[in-house]
Structures are given as structure tokens and as C-alpha cells.
Amino acid sequence: MSIVLALVSLLFLSIIPLLIIFCCLVPIIGAAKSLRRWSRSMKGLSVLLIFIIIFNTLLSTQPNPFSHSIALTLRLVALMTSFSIFFLTVHPDELSQSLIQMRVRFEFAFAMSMAMRYVPTLGQEAYAIMDAQKARGVELDKGNLLKRIRNIVPIIVPLIIVSIRRALSIAESMESRGFGASAHRTYMTVLKFRKRDWAVVIISFLVLVLVVYVRLFMSLPTWMLWELPI
Amino acid sequence: MPLIEFIDFSFKYLGADSLALRKVNLNISDGEYVVITGPSGCGKTTLCRAINGLVPQFHRGYIAGNVTVDGKNTRAHNVADFAPIAGLVFQQPENQLVTLNVEREIAFGPENLGVEPTEIRRRVDELIDMLDLEHLREKHPHEMSGGEQQRVAIAATLALKPKVLVADEPTSNLDPQSAETILDLIADLNRRDLTVVLVEHRLDLVSKDASRVVLMDQGCIVADGEPRDVLSMDICQEIGVGIPKATQLYKRLKQRGFNLDKVPLTGAELAILVQEAKQR
């Protein structure tokens, strides 16, 4: 469904249809209970968006440059939102499980979910290392570019070493619990494709076909092609 | 036949200067609660890892002698073969919780060994109930305290239904109250017929529940017996092992000529013994 929404966003370049798409996306995010996270990332993006609008307006060769920029920005937002729906709604464990069920080797799927599991840990470790080195007089935010690059060494080396030690420790624990014993692992929770899921897939596909048809073979009514005066 | 048998076992890690274990002979039977202690570098960590085959299968090195666990020789079987026999719990809880929630963590072991999903589900629920983890069911490991993480790690190890629980300093990184809770849990598991091998420095907390104390130094076993006998030996202080304070007091009193009937392991025991001595 995410993919369909993304493709649909790409098909249009006028403001009204894009606004319509946008209005369809927001309730979906609301249904996924991820409105707050999404709005935070949008806030982060806003600087980039304003940048795009300004530069596009000034450098565009289109008849109504500002209108065009707004449309472009809306399309970008719609695109990113549709992809983020995927990541906001799918739990990393479910993602890893679905990969396994799609016959990806379980070691790879595990490597992926474990990477996500340990990201916060690694982050904390990096901060702890920075603190430890700062307490020894390493100045991380001073000096010219060359000095700053050299100052990465006292941070990166311990981080790598600590990560390797941690990895060995984790490996010991996993082996002790039989990881890799047999290629035929069982799984306690298995993802099933239910009727609901089939319905979403079919509807998404139909919508895609419809929209592509409309775009290619029909001309949009004038009100849909409205542009801002500038 | 003993559950765990070390027969003249020696081991040197690849690249190390000296032997980590020297001709170790040790028998552990079903139901025992064995505490292993000794100064840093004495080989206790290597000993733990030799019980489930991590030494020599995972940690390569030079090996002599044999270790047999439940009839299987650790030289001839994979670590995974020992998973349903000896469950290892390590010092760092963070490195033992590899999944994103408690249920999956407990299911991890049985899943690896191909246990039926319905059986896995049953074990998960049983362990969550037994170890009081219900309120943590959906939590991310990062959101748990050290004590809670270690409880989950123990649950995850028990999910394989091992015959012996081997814990290598599981409370080092915990605050004293959490440490006591975990050690009480381990003592309780032992009372329910789980054999326990525990490496621990805090002898004051574990010696009262242990059936046996094994003292190690520089790769050798230097004492092995009942807690009261081993902890009152002078060798403990010679090699730098911290015995319970009550036991220390007992020894000091003995030096002054005051003999108590028994070797105390806790303050409460000491008080009773002093009372008895006074009445004589």
C-alpha cells in the first residue's frame, strides 16, 4: 500500500491533486497512531522544504515558479510520508520475521534485528567514550578541521574495541542457547496473511490502476489544474 | 555417575602466556549448589565455559584431559548439544538480551533447537509466571533495570530446560538489593532440584545456601568441601578471597582462645553461637 501511495504521488505535479493525496495520508498515519513521530520528522524536514521552495522559485523556468515549487514540495512530503508509513507501522521484529518467511536466511534477518536492538546501546557507549576522553583533556569541539579529524581517533578506536568485545560476549550467549544449531529453526509467532491483508493489497492495486489510467488517458478538469498566480 | 566431571582437565587460550586451568579434577552431582570462588585470574570463568563446551569449541586453545557433562564429552559435541543440559548466565545482562522483548527472548533458545511452537509458547508463559516477569512482557531490554534484565536472562536460559544452571558472576554489575534478589532466585531454583554452579565473590550472600564451596587459585582447585570447612581455612585469606565477616570474627575469636561450636556464615548464626558459648 505504501508503494502504491508513493507511485501515485509521483504521478501528479499540480497542487490540488497532491493536497488530496496528502489528506488521504494523514488519517492513515493517525490510524497507525504515529502522528506525533511523523510530525516531529516533518518539523525536522521543514528547513529543507523551505530551502527547496525558495531556490526552486528563483531558478525555475516554469510559468508560475512559486506554484510549481509548492507542488514539488507537496510531492516530496507525500512521497516521504508514504514510505514512512511503512517504517512507522511495521515493528522491526515483524520485518525480520517476514524476511525469514520470504526465505531469507535467518542469520541475516537476525543480524538486522540485532543491529536495531543494539543501536541505542552503541549510542550510549559512544557518549560514554566521549565523556571519558573529554575528562582526559581531549577537546572535541576545538581546533581546525585537521585537528578535529585527528580527535576522532580516541573516540573511534575504543568504540570499535568495545563493540568487538560486546559482540564476542553476545555470541557466547547466543551459542550457549543453541543459535545456529540447526538450519530448521521453529518460530513461536508466525506471520499470517489474512483476508484483511489481501483486501488491502487488492484495493491498493485497483487504485493504482485507476489513477494511472486517469493520468495517462484522461485530462483532468480545470479546477484540478489550478495554480497559484505566481 | 556425576552430572559434570572434570578429569585432569587443562586448558590454555590461544595466544596466552600460561595455562588457564591446570589438571582440574572436579565432580558435580545432581542437585548440588556449588559456589566457585577465587582471586582474579584463577580460572573460574574458564571453568564455567568448559561446562557447556564454549571451551574448547568457541574459545580455541590447547587442551588436555576431558570434561564430561551428562555423559557427553565436550571435545566431541557442539556447544548447541549442551544447550539443553547446561544453561549459562553471564555477567553482563545487556549482552544476553538479544531481542526486542521478553517473550521473544525466552523463546529464542527453544526456537534455535526446533522445539514445537505450541510448546515454546507454553514454556514462555510458564517462565514469565515463575519468574514474575508479567509486567515486563512487552518491554525493550533498554527500558529495564539491571536486576530485571538478569531475571529475563535467567528465564531465557531456563527455557531450554537445562539440568544445571551455570552462572558466572551474575550479580557483579547489580546494586546490592537486586543482587540479593537474583541470588535468592537462584537458591530457590536449586531447592526445586536444579543443579547450580555459581561463581561469586559475595560469599556472605551465597555460602548459607550452597552445599559446597570450591576455591581456585592460578588454574588449580585448592580447596573443595562444605562451606563451613572451606571458608574457615587460612588459605582463603592467603590467596585474597573475601570470606563472610561472621566467619572472620569466628577466626579472630579462635585466635584469642574463644572457641565457638560451629563455623558461622551469617551474623545471625554468630549471635546464637556466642550465646551458646557464654552459657557454657
Next chain:
Amino acid sequence: MILLEDVHFAYDGLYTALRGVSLQIDECERIAIVGSNGAGKTTLVKHLNGLLRPDQGRVILDGVDTKHFSVAELAREIGLVMQNPDHQLFLDSVEREVLFSLENLGYSKEESKARCNRTLNNLGLEGLSERSPFTLSGGERKRVALASVLATEPRILSLDEPTIGQDARQKENLAKMLGELNEKGKAVIVVTHDIEFVIENFPRTIAMANGRIIADGPTNSVLSNDDVLERCSLTRPQLTETARCLHKVFPEVTERLTLIDDLEAVVVKVLGGG
């Protein structure tokens, strides 16, 4: 010497770690800071050397607000040894590790070399000076990290959980070394859960809970208070527990004895000797 005045601090402005902490540390003091995880002990200690700056309140060193100094400048006076030595070690020899700290703080090559040798000798590490820290044992790495901070001879030395993973003999050596530093006029502050270590070596204890100091005074009285112990996730020290049990049977034994020599003397008296 160093003063914290009503310090408030929240991580990322969200997670309040210190709520109005005030304390004073003078030269030659030996202080232990106890508290449960998240009570603010490490946060407090990081305010001493400027790793963290208060949102409200001040940190004053020798009469001057520390906000005028950078962490590197404060590192000359206040040393902090973190819990995990692997967070600091990155060079290929013990000697270079120690020299690194010294050179960062601006000591000349000759001065650095002299201090380095002195420190390695004091900690029994001379034999290992050419070895790579990564090949050393956990306890040895801890001593190397300690050496690299001690070499700069700070006036105040803070250690975060120095006794974890150390056996009884290593703890004795550590206690002895901290005592020697103290005699030379340095203030030593230790953040720890190890109450036995605290009772035997630190006359003053600061107990923290929920970002506040709930007790600050002689170790004997702070750690005899059951309420303090409970709020700091601590258990009763072994000798206090023993004293209590003895008191139940022999009321003449005071409940508050915390040193083994005192307890020995009392029991001997009870048994009719000495």
C-alpha cells in the same frame, strides 16, 4: 575547595537528574557517594569536572565559577576515572596511554615522561609499560586507566564504581592507594554500591535518591539508617547486621558497630575475657 550550590540538571531538558543539590568538598576528604541507579550519582560527579553544566545553580572551584573553564582546563585539577577502562584506552602501549593524558594538558615532554614513570611505578605497572593495553587483563586495564588520570596529579580525584570486578586483594590495594593519595592532600570521591568498601575506607558518605541528597555525614551514621539503605537499594552491611543480631541476645552490644576490630572487642568482653 569545591562547592555545588543548588544545582539542577536535566538531560535533554527532559529527564531531571539533579534537583537542587548542594554540597562542599574540602581538601583531604575521602567521600563515598551511594544511591540506586538513576539517583544522580554519576551526574553529580560529572558536574565536578565540567562534563555537565548545571541548568540552574553553580559549581564553584576555589571561589571561581567553573563555567569560566573548559573541561580540559578543569581536568588539570579534577580527575575522573570512569567505570569502564575500555572507554579510554586506544593507544598501543601503556606508556603512550599515560603520556597522552599528560600531553593533552600541556605538560612538556620531559615533565610528562617523569610523571609517567612515577605513576606507573606507584601502581605497579612499570613492567607493563611497553605492553598494549588490549592484551592486559580487566584488572590491569583498570589500573592503566587510573594511571592515566593520576599522572596529571589532580587535586580532586573521582572514581566511578572502581571496585566492580575486583577481588578482595585488588580492593585492598586500591584502598591503600587512595589512602596514600589522600595523605598527600588530595580529595578522593568514590561512587559505588560496595558498602563494605565504603565502611572500611571512607569517613564521609553522601546518599542520593531521585536527584537529591538524602544524607550527608559520617559513614557510620548514614549507613546505619535503614531508610537511607532502602532508598539507595543497599543492603545492611554485614557487621551492622551481625551487631544487630548480637544486640538482640546481648543488649549491652550497641547496634551501630561497623568495624570488625570493635565488634571483636565487644564479643570478647561479652564472653568474659579481655
